[in-house]
Amino acid sequence: MDLHIDHVTVAGRDLDRLADAFEAAGFPVEYGGRHSNGVTHMAIVGFRDGSYLELISTVEPEADSPWWDDPIHGDGGPCAWAVRADDIAAVSADLRERGIRVDGPSGYERTREDGTLVEWDLTYLGEGDPGSTLPFLIGDRTPRDRRVRPTGDLASSPIVGVDTVVLGVPDLDAAIGRFEAAFGLADPKRGESPELDAAVATYPDAPVALAEPRGEGWLADRLAAFGPRPAAYLLGYEGEEPEFADLETGSIGGQSVEWAPVTHPVARRYLGFVGVDS
Numbered sequence: 471m472d473l474h475i476d477h478v479t480v481a482g483r484d485l486d487r488l489a490d491a492f493e494a495a496g497f498p499v500e501y502g503g504r505h506s507n508g509v510t511h512m513a514i515v516g517f518r519d520g521s522y523l524e525l526i527s528t529v530e531p532e533a534d535s536p537w538w539d540d541p542i543h544g545d546g547g548p549c550a551w552a553v554r555a556d557d558i559a560a561v562s563a564d565l566r567e568r569g570i571r572v573d574g575p576s577g578y579e580r581t582r583e584d585g586t587l588v589e590w591d592l593t594y595l596g597e598g599d600p601g602s603t604l605p606f607l608i609g610d611r612t613p614r615d616r617r618v619r620p621t622g623d624l625a626s627s628p629i630v631g632v633d634t635v636v637l638g639v640p641d642l643d644a645a646i647g648r649f650e651a652a653f654g655l656a657d658p659k660r661g662e663s664p665e666l667d668a669a670v671a672t673y674p675d676a677p678v679a680l681a682e683p684r685g686e687g688w689l690a691d692r693l694a695a696f697g698p699r700p701a702a703y704l705l706g707y708e709g710e711e712p713e714f715a716d717l718e719t720g721s722i723g724g725q726s727v728e729w730a731p732v733t734h735p736v737a738r739r740y741l742g743f744v745g746v747d748s
Contacts, residue, residue, distance in 0.1 A: 471553075471561050473653060475632045475677050476608050477522045477618070478703050479550040479601070481541035482735040485527035489513045491734035492525065495741075496714050498622025499525065503582045509533050510542075512580070516621040519631035520614065523703070538599055541696055545735035548700035550601030551635045555593070558609035562593040570604070570652050571596055577611065588616045595652065602699040603637060603645065604652055633706030633744055634677050636666075636722060638689050639698045642682035646671055649678065661723035665739075666701065672723040679704075679722055688738060705730075706746035717743070 482488045489499040497515045502524070504511040509530075515523040527542055528535050535542050541549035555561040558575045566572040574593030581587055589611035595604040610617060639645040649655040658671035658680070666689045668681035681701060683690040689701060704727060711717075717728040718739060727742040 471555070471564070471653065473605070473676050473678070474554045475521050475605075475635065476552040476554040477524050478548065478552075478632050478635060478700065479524045479526055479538065480547055481526050481538045481549045482545050482547065483527060483531060483543060485511060485513060485525060487734060488525040488527065491732060492523070495730055495732045497523075497732075498624060500621045501583050503580045503588075504529060506579045506581075507536050510535055510537060514618060514621060516618045516624060517629055517631035517705070518620050518625050518627065520618065521631035522618045522621075523632070541599075541699070544695065546692075546696050546699075547734075547736035548703060548740055549696070550599060551605045551700055552592075552601055552608045553605045555607040555609045558591050558593055558607050561607055565593075565595060565652060568651060575607070575609065582616070586616055588612055590617060596648070598697060599699065602697065603639065604648065605635075628707040628709050628712050629743070630706045630708055630746060632677070632703060633746060634672075634679055634704040634722075635700050636663075636670075636679045636681055636702040636704065637698065638666075638668075638693050638701035639680050639682055640693055642669055642671055642680055645680045645682075645698075649673075649676075649680075659723060663720070663722045665720040665729070666722075670723045672725070681722075692736075702740040702742060704742045704744045707743055708746060711745075712743055714743075 502512040513525040575591040579589045593607040594600045600606040667687040671680045716731040729739040
């Protein structure tokens, strides 16, 4: 299947603080509502290509979450990613035939603040939290624009949407093997990321970069605390660089990245901009 990012998730103890941090950095946020599990609720930063950032927490601070409990209560920040599946049953069956552990599809819902019901199906792949290494699949039951739409002025922004998920992994070769088995991704380009102090593998035609720490440091500590999962997200833009104050220049696997001033809740920048072809 072609991998098209549906959304990526940022987890924290306090949804209002998450939303405030993104608003302060220049990203318009819209409250998305409570999930049908009765425990979690979310907010959205929506982009013009239909992808979005999901900010998630529990409604009650001490409640155990059925999704991403450790990143939520540990202020873990980036924690999961999802890809779109127009025929989620067929894609799930294909991945099962490839030998991937598949759980689903199963139906979920949430109610927006205006009372609108949003319904979708999810399929979880592999071990651990949904979307922690292999993405989970999502397919809409209700019209997609009920679930997400561009927020604020992002409908006309140079920012296109979520371009790449940077996954922290303990073993780069093993992770490369998992993505080849699941999605046929082969022959990644190997490089490094000075900011993450990591060896990385990137794919020219897939929205994922794998990062293995080269020694002690922030990424190694993060893996010890939360296990393999996203460490950063890169947003693609067309034309002129988005007008955000206090950007910091870095790189992932030789690609230049401008890191946005979003540091809550992990006290480190984890949201970057990369130029994409029009």
